[in-house]
Amino acid sequence: MRFKKFLKVLIAVLMCFVLGNPFYAQAAITLTSNASGTYDGYYYELWKDSGNTTMTVDTGGRFSCQWSNINNALFRTGKKFSTAWNQLGTVKITYSATYNPNGNSYLCIYGWSRNPLVEFYIVESWGTWRPPGATSLGTVTIDGGTYDIYKTTRVNQPSIEGTTTFDQYWSVRTSKRTSGTVTVTDHFKAWAAKGLNLGTIDQITLCVEGYQSSGSANITQNTFSITNDSTGGGSTTPTTTKVECENMSLSGQYASKISSPFSGVALYANNDKAYYTQYFANSTHTFSLRGCSSNSNRAAVDLRIGGTKVGTFYFTGTTPTVQTLSNISHPTGNQTIELVVTSDNGTWDVYLDYLEIK
Structure with a gap:
């Protein structure tokens, strides 16, 4: 049999x-320099400005990465969009990771909005320094965890639209974790309630970032789910x-x-x-x-x-x-x-x- x-x-x-x-x-693919593309239905990207990096992209949005002697490097897999944030439906990411930073690093949900151009972070864990070093605009409880909300501004820095000035929106957990479910849309709503409005979502990814540090990470789960409710209108029909x-x-x-x-x-x-x-x-x-x-x-x-x-x-x-x-x-x-x-x-x-x- x-x-x-x-x-x-x-x-x-x-x-x-x-x-x-x-x-x-499908065999996993390995990257050592800046690259992006689509693999097994997930968008992937390795971006760095200098240093030693390796990223191995596997099926189901899973990946592993190592970095050393870098200035700044980001490793991420997720989904690309071209939809207003309040028309996406409810986006959730369930993830698990083995995360070993040595210095400044973030394990986060990461993405970009256009019109306005915004870089956003939902930080789940970090290395030696808890970002972003600004004054909290208040807290919100989402998925059973408490997050501080921040807004910062980057001046003449790299972005998905070239070198320019743009805002960053942040939700940073008050305690670290390396697995769980993140209801991304609830963070978008919490930011909007503080006057931090997004525009058209370009990408939402699970990301490991390193800054002037070394380390490694292994993302063992990265599952996206999107319900079809209207997050802006508060639909009463089943999602x-x-x-x-x-x-x-x-x-x-x-x-x-x-x-x-x-x-x-x-x-x-x-x-x-x-x-x-x-x-x-x-x-x-x-x-x-x-x-x-x-x-x-x-x-x-x-x-x-x-x-x-x-x-x-x-x-x-x-x-x-x-x-x-x-x-x-x-x-x-x-x-x-x-x-x-x-x-x-x-x-x-x-x-x-x-x-x-x-």
């Missing part, structure tokens, strides 16, 4: 090389969180990413799974999963929340469909969401596109 599964995966991989489709395995399966973490002997019949993941055998961490403010939600079977046999994938099975999605046939589990009760707070195969009998595989939570 296992040999047959192995053989199927091997054949699929060989087809990838021969035909370029449908299965692929929807959509998470692409290819942006989830994978485990199991055969689990892999696919590009056909959609960009997603394939689960081939028992204990193959895709998973990520989701923050829940409420204890009841409806879960919808788009996917299909590899053939005419019925495929099944369990939904686990916090380690507990709460239901099973079933897919029959190779045409992608959306299957729904309604009014599922579960714990609140940060919970691990798992899509896992447990009833494989060797006659089917399951392909998964995205999960929506309402």
Whole structure:
């Protein structure tokens, strides 16, 4: 049975090389000098003005980095936008990191706004110095943590629009952490309440920055979720969180990413799974999963929340469909969401596109 599964995966991989489709395995890329691009659905960038840097970009927005003898260096992966901040919906990032700064450094959510041009930071941890060395405009409590809000100005400094003068907006935690969920939009709202308005969001990233220091970091999770509510209007209708399966973490002997019949993941055998961490403010939600079977046999994938099975999605046939589990009760707070195969009998595989939570 296992040999047959192995053989199927091997054949699929060989087809990838021969035909370029449908299965692929992406190798991590390593950067040592200034570069940017897109990898596995995430924007990445290494920027420095001098010194020694290495950045290895992996799937799912994960990356590792090292720096020494630098003046200033930033390593980041995230998402690019061209949308007004209050039209994005609610943006959340769930992350985890091993962070080892030696000197001045930040572990943060980092990005840029245009019109007005603003560089912004949500600082989760730091090295020997807590930024930004200004007077706090007040505090806000978001995601269970307290943050100081600051505004600073950079004069004739590098930016996404060249060397110019621009403002910086800051939320800096009063205590350090290296994992958790950041509701980015709540920080945007808190800044706006202080008169610190953003414009069109250019990028939101998980970032490690070093300044005249050395260190290393390993980002082991970087999961974005965006709900479709209007953050400016305060929608009263249920919000929807959509998470692409290819942006989830994978485990199991055969689990892999696919590009056909959609960009997603394939689960081939028992204990193959895709998973990520989701923050829940409420204890009841409806879960919808788009996917299909590899053939005419019925495929099944369990939904686990916090380690507990709460239901099973079933897919029959190779045409992608959306299957729904309604009014599922579960714990609140940060919970691990798992899509896992447990009833494989060797006659089917399951392909998964995205999960929506309402």
